[in-house]
Amino acid sequence: xxxxxxxxxxxxxxxxxxxxxxxxxxxxxxxxxxxxxxxxxxxxxxxxxxxxxxxxxxxxxxxxxxxxxxxxxxxxxxxxxxxxxxxxxxxxxxxxxxxxxxxxxxxxxxxxxxxxxxxxxxxxxxxxxxxxxxxxxxxxxxxxxxxxxxxxxxxxxxxxxxxxxxxxxxxxxxxxxxxxxxxxxxxxxxxxxxxxxxxxxxxxxxxxxxxxxxxxxxxxxxxxxxxxxxxxxxxxxxxxxxxxxxxxxxxxxxxxxxxxxxxxxxxxxxxxxxxxxxxxxxxxxxxxxxxxxxxxxxxxxxxxxxxxxxxxxxxxxxxxxxxxxxxxxx
Numbered sequence: 001x002x003x004x005x006x007x008x009x010x011x012x013x014x015x016x017x018x019x020x021x022x023x024x025x026x027x028x029x030x031x032x033x034x035x036x037x038x039x040x041x042x043x044x045x046x047x048x049x050x051x052x053x054x055x056x057x058x059x060x061x062x063x064x065x066x067x068x069x070x071x072x073x074x075x076x077x078x079x080x081x082x083x084x085x086x087x088x089x090x091x092x093x094x095x096x097x098x099x100x101x102x103x104x105x106x107x108x109x110x111x112x113x114x115x116x117x118x119x120x121x122x123x124x125x126x127x128x129x130x131x132x133x134x135x136x137x138x139x140x141x142x143x144x145x146x147x148x149x150x151x152x153x154x155x156x157x158x159x160x161x162x163x164x165x166x167x168x169x170x171x172x173x174x175x176x177x178x179x180x181x182x183x184x185x186x187x188x189x190x191x192x193x194x195x196x197x198x199x200x201x202x203x204x205x206x207x208x209x210x211x212x213x214x215x216x217x218x219x220x221x222x223x224x225x226x227x228x229x230x231x232x233x234x235x236x237x238x239x240x241x242x243x244x245x246x247x248x249x250x251x252x253x254x255x256x257x258x259x260x261x262x263x264x265x266x267x268x269x270x271x272x273x274x275x276x277x278x279x280x281x282x283x284x285x286x287x288x289x290x291x292x293x294x295x296x297x298x299x300x301x302x303x304x305x306x307x308x309x310x311x312x313x314x315x316x317x318x319x320x321x322x323x324x325x326x327x328x329x330x
Contacts, residue, residue, distance in 0.1 A: 121169065123179055123180070124180060124203075126142075126210060129177050129179040130225075130229060133177040133227050134227050134229075134301065135284055135300070136177065137258070137265070138175065139175070139176055139225065139232065139253055140176070140177045140178075141176045141178050141224055141250065142223040142224075143178065144207075144214075144221040144222075145158075145181070145182055145220050146182065146183045146220075147182055158220050161240070161242075171247075175254045175258075181206075181207045181211070182203070183211065183219065185200040185203035185204035214231070217236065220236070221234065222235045222246075224253050227257070232256075232257060265285065268285075273285060273286065273287045273301065277314040277316070278312050278314065279314060280312075284300065284306060286299055289305070291321070294309055294311065295309055296308055296309070
């Protein structure tokens, strides 16, 4: 009996199996059947990154739209004009190396020009934190807390045992974007009549909107968002000695999100998106959508456009521009 055809068949099957094993997979958190933190009616994405409903209520700062899992944002589908959360991926047809309309005024941005501002450990603007998370591809940790008097003993313990420690601060500075939402509005400021100033009142209202958006039921509550704005996981409460357990969960979330971000960036690279670095070491993940007389229009995945000058780019990026111009005979 001639065994050659049989051996060829076995070899072919092994090659197919090996190919499947080598393919980079998206890591998905294990779905849980039920949880005290599940949200079925609030319209907020559910625990561990799995959305339970579409976000319905709009807010001036807060992402709205269909959930990332529904749209296939990470990473199954990366197509033109895909809308995910508050992000819409621009069409490839928008790419122009010559000006479409020079009458359209677009001020030169300072993203790659100015020195990077010194970042605080915890920012207080949701909009600012979301953009930083998207640009850097880092998870966004939102800490809903209650300070002041009367405050929350658990919030104070969490701050003292975890967030105030040098080892956590060093790790979080590299791996996370952090947003602090204080239900009391932060430091109390009063006017000459002993009334709370408008800034404190405004911060309280701001915190209340975010609390409703993420269905926060008590303090402290930690919510981890993916760079696209989807809720990955959440934790509520804190007891003495739980630092290692909590930190371990945050580390696992950061590792998984970082892996999935890498898969997504490789797919986006096929559509022209790349990391751009300025001479000030600031980095933006964007696509060159227009070039004219040394000026560049860089479009980020959410459609935000940055106009900058070629002279503010890093040496490697300036070289990339020169090579692309040569390809086009410019």
